[in-house]
Amino acid sequence: MQVDGYDIDIVIQGYPGKTVCHGGLGWSTIALIRGRNRVALVDTGGFGVRPLLLTRLARRGGRRA
Numbered sequence: 001m002q003v004d005g006y007d008i009d010i011v012i013q014g015y016p017g018k019t020v021c022h023g024g025l026g027w028s029t030i031a032l033i034r035g036r037n038r039v040a041l042v043d044t045g046g047f048g049v050r051p052l053l054l055t056r057l058a059r060r061g062g063r064r065a
Contacts, residue, residue, distance in 0.1 A: 005035050005036060006033050006034065006035035006036070007033070007034045007035055008031055008032075008033050009031065009032040009033075009034070009060060010029060010030075010031055011030045011031065011032050011041075011053065011056045011057065011060070012027065012029065012030040012045060012049060012052060012053060012056065013027075013029055014027040014028045014029035014030070014043075015027055027045065027046075027049065028043045028045065029043065030042065030043050030044065030045050030049070030053060031043070032057070032060060041057075
């Protein structure tokens with residue numbers, strides 16, 4: 001999706017509600033915003049989401065630490 005010259009990419013789609021593996025609050029949506037020589041990651045998610053987040057960022061051209 002593009003808004004005002006920024007590309008907005010949903011890296012991990014969040015969802016509300018209770019889950020067995022992610023606790024009582026569910027997941028927040030993690031978004032990557034790029035444009036105008038800037039990059040921002042909105043809501044980096046919980047610690048348990050880190051492996052999935054790193055994999056998906058790598059697919060989008062990010063580097064793994």
